[in-house]
Amino acid sequence: MKLQCFNPNAAPTRVILVRHGRSTYNDQGRYQGSSDASVLTAQGRQDAFQTGLALNDISFSALYVSPLLRTQQTAQEVSAAFKFSRRSPISINVHGDLKEIDLPRWEGLSYRHVQETLTDDYRCWIERPHTFEMLPQAGAKDVSPRRPVQDLYAQARRFWRQVLPRHAGQTILVVSHGGTIKALLSQALGIPSDQFHTLQQSNCGISVLNFPYQQSACLEGMNDTSHLGEILPKLKAGRQGLRLLLVPDTGVPDLQPKLLDQMEITFSVSNGESAQRLAKMLLAQNPQAVQLQINRTDIPHLWLQTLNKRQISGQVGTEMLTGLMVAKTEILQEMLSQVLGGDPSLSKGLLLAAGRVNVVHYAKSQPLPILQAMNFADFALSQRGSMLCAS
Secondary structure, X not given: OOOOOOOOOOOOEEEEEEEOOOEHHHHHOEOOOOOOOOOEOHHHHHHHHHHHHHOOOOOOOEEEEOOOHHHHHHHHHHHHHHHHOOOOOOOEEEOHXXXXXXXXXXXXXXXXXXXXHOHHHHHHHHHOOOOOXXXXXXXXXXXXXXXXXXXXXXXXXXXXXXXXXXXXXXXEEEEEOHHHHHHHHHHHHOOOHHHHHHEOOOOOOEEEXXXXXXXXXXXXXXXXXXXXXXXXXXXXXXXXXXXXXXXXXXXXHHXXXXXXXXXXXXXXXXXXXXXXXXXXHHOOOOOOOEEEEOOOOOHHHHHHHHOOHHHHHHHHOOOEEEEEEEEOHHHHHHHHHHHOOOOHHHHHHXXXXXXXXXXXXXXXXXXXXXXXXEEEOOHHHHHOOOOHHHO
């Protein structure tokens, strides 16, 4: 997405996106959609407050929030954290286009019920979200089927076109929902709607977008939950398959994350001698890991050929394997752009940082890989207030 109406002398507009805290429907494993029956749990409120503390050093011009209660409560906790830190209050703007995806026939139903009794609909939702249709609730005036994902993408487009021109060169905070944030990111970066499920959004996950003048949007970070004490984002698509950790070889080894010391890594793939040295250093606590070195530059294509979703599903069984890949930034950017199914130009908008981990989950339960996080912060660093989105 390019915005033509900005002042060419203005700094990039920066948008920090936060999903709401954990809710009662999250705990119960129920679809929420645009229903307003779900509210924050005690843990959800605590995490939202912690998120506000993590964002405290950022100067926001405005806060935009969905009209649904669980996001309103999240924004209140974030604002309370700001007040606790004695910073100036921030104006809160409720925006209807930040509501969650509308799934009227599923709202309140458990995930298991939908999977087991609405099998065909669920399969379409997972495999072809852009064509998935749903009838409105009984009694609605318009009884024609809707396409929820397509409607959500149109909603996200409207939000960007209405809000961004108001904040040229400023930083704004957006508190919304998992599906809505995925649509906002996709519309900004040019990710097609058939890739809707390739982005993970965790409760209180932080994502960062930059919109430079007359240039495509850039993703600075996605779904960072390190401020909540998580080593990596939780596996929402199940604990089967393969989780691939991508670390850029930037020649700055002293900035590399130490969180890998706490993980069991099965194998590593490195590209080039410096990447191999870095991989060995990162695997100091995983001497049993099988280390492979590949000198070819077409790693993304080679990876897709040898470790695609079908092969992983057939080989892994009930295990969750974790692998490490270390390569030049441009190689990893190309890999991530393939994961997201976007235009090749998308890779330039993925701003991979030194010392941060990018996480892709090849889940056995999903037909496409899932980008769990981009530039996930080392928790030890975030505890010292050095989060990516606060730099």
